[in-house]
Amino acid sequence: MANYCVYQDRCHQEVEQKMRDFLLIPEAKEEILLYLMKENYLNEERFTRSYIRGKFYIKSWGRNKIRNHLKFKGISEKLINSCFDEIEEAAYDHVLQKIYENYYAKQNGFKPYEKKSRTIKYMLGRGFEYESIIQILENVSFD
Incomplete structure (x- = not known):
């Protein structure tokens, strides 16, 4: 043992x-x-x-x-x-933002609100907090 x-x-x-x-x-x-x-x-x-x-x-x-x-x-x-x-807070935010950007960019053929919704759902499935995801959304602009 x-x-x-x-x-x-x-x-x-x-x-x-x-x-x-x-x-x-x-x-x-x-x-x-x-x-x-x-x-x-x-x-x-x-x-x-x-x-x-x-x-x-x-x-x-x-x-x-x-x-x-x-x-x-x-x-x-x-x-x-x-x-x-x-887990350092800065590292957590960095990983959260990187995953969000990568997954959002992969969503093809959807309207922006659909891409955003699908990405948020994906992030929740990865175990990230909704509040943290929304905070990242405010700092990121794609369209």
Whole structure:
């Protein structure tokens, strides 16, 4: 299990699922979890920070999508909120604007309001906040 945690940061839920696959007795599972936490192989905060960085800087996900996926992995709301300082506000706005401009430019054969509407829907699906999208819209002009 230590090798599983060394390969990449894991959350408790992923480790517990892996142990279920091994069909271990409950006492052994508890001992393994305690060992992994004591030796710092398993650290929820480190996992959360790493996950946020990866999903934002590599996959360009917005805060809402990242938050929902972390909740699904059993991470507490408090921990999620405290770790969002991993994303710099300037970088967030830059990525938001870049994605908006790229997607808007790809929309061919639609009226401007349709392109805008489709792009906003796309951005919401990527996990960006509506308020942030509208703020970017005010700073960008295409037509």
